[in-house]
Amino acid sequence: MADLASADRMLLADALQRVQREVDEAFDQFLPVPDDTRAPLIEAMRYAAIGGGKRVRPLLTAATAGMFGVVRDAAIRTGCAVEAIHVYSLVHDDLPCMDDDDLRHGKPTLHKAFDEATAVLAGDSLHALAFEILSMPETSGDPFVRAELVAALAGASGWGGMAGGQMMDIAAESGAKHDLHTITRLQQLKTGALLGAAVEMGAILGRVPDEGRGHLRAYARDIGLAFQIADDLLDAEGDEELAGKALRKDEEAGKATFVSLMGTEGARTQARALVDQAIGHLSAYGREADLLRALARYIVERDH
């Protein structure tokens, strides 16, 4: 059921490649290097934000916005705002006092390539950039849309979303006992909230009213969880070189994951079931949702 047919594969590969190029170009424009001692900060932001990422979140925003005829440029700008939050969280997550990682997307992490202080500030500045982008009239001429975009992104990234999930993750590392229910909640916050915001913000741009976003929210919730289960599987079984980062860290830390709690086969079955369920939520839509369907399947089939 969840296998990617060859046409879907091409649709998705084209869409990913396109959005990767567009997001890189947009960040390049958002981040001109000034001619003063701030230069290393903006260089660091560019180092983290340009190139390297899969850009799943901007693609989710662009694919959803595309279903409702949103101008491409607005969708890419909004996708960049979501990606800026994702990138800042990776930069801070990699810090020595957090996960202490040396490698990200196959190159040295930001604090290794620059220094820790610059990494803290570059993360903070990418965080602010996200909201700068959303508040520009170029992103949406309608202030109501801009205010809704900000609400969706801020809610997904703070203590009630991503940062809250990261805190629960730290508690899990320091031995807090986590069962499947708690891990699910943790991941819904840590990864799911921002993936959900990426979809929701595409719908906001498309002026889908709040009450019409239920199916899209359910889709996002399911792929968010499938995404994290797939990540746990890759961490347990994946290729470090392909991943471009250190793997098997959860296992070494004795941390509960979907794989440790459900076993490899159980986790794989669950991820596929979630993807089928996610695609089921799109049944009200026609071909215009094909990209979201392909993206859902890609999530469990990717090798990095």
Place this chain on the structure above:
Amino acid sequence: MADLASADRMLLADALQRVQREVDEAFDQFLPVPDDTRAPLIEAMRYAAIGGGKRVRPLLTAATAGMFGVVRDAAIRTGCAVEAIHVYSLVHDDLPCMDDDDLRHGKPTLHKAFDEATAVLAGDSLHALAFEILSMPETSGDPFVRAELVAALAGASGWGGMAGGQMMDIAAESGAKHDLHTITRLQQLKTGALLGAAVEMGAILGRVPDEGRGHLRAYARDIGLAFQIADDLLDAEGDEELAGKALRKDEEAGKATFVSLMGTEGARTQARALVDQAIGHLSAYGREADLLRALARYIVERDH
């Protein structure tokens, strides 16, 4: 000229005390401690955000908003958003990889009282909280006002504002040669941008059109610079116990400051001239601007 008369002193003392209580109450409501492993994160945010600060920024917002008849609750919520940015920047600034400070407002810094990872996440979460607050309809029922508030705050806090100024400050510490012009520019970004946003956001709440905010912007620019010069004077001459933090760090680091570049007397004269100039920018306003005038004078007279 710039001396605080006794009536002004009382007006200001009352206003500061009131805004301190209101801001503490608002943060208390914004930050309920959840019954799960996120609890230490929210406890850390409360530790940093509630109590201790002078609340100059929220007072600037409330005083400006008050000139234009803005509902008090909206002004306090908006002031809290500005303060959340200020507080997050202090939390990150105090980290070992940044200024490595042990004391803030007379108590252990956040990473000392909790740990570094929690300090990074609490700073990030306060950063997101600022934009959550601004995007709530309770802060302003008008989405145009909300979008404008977000634009003002995001612009003032990112690489084009506060974070950019912090980066220049780091460059100054590592020996980049800074003359008076560069120090002025650095401080306009590091401190001035957010103080300016505090005033501007009060005017936005008051629906003062962009072209009508020139005098208020000029006032904010002058008090921002005066504020930093006064800070440099306090760092050079102040009482550590009263300040509740380590002083004389700039001197030890051999960093250029207004005091090292202008001398103690030169700096004091300059700060007073800036305050007089700031008050001059308010000449179009009557008694409704008295609090902004008193606040300007307080900036150079405070002892911590």
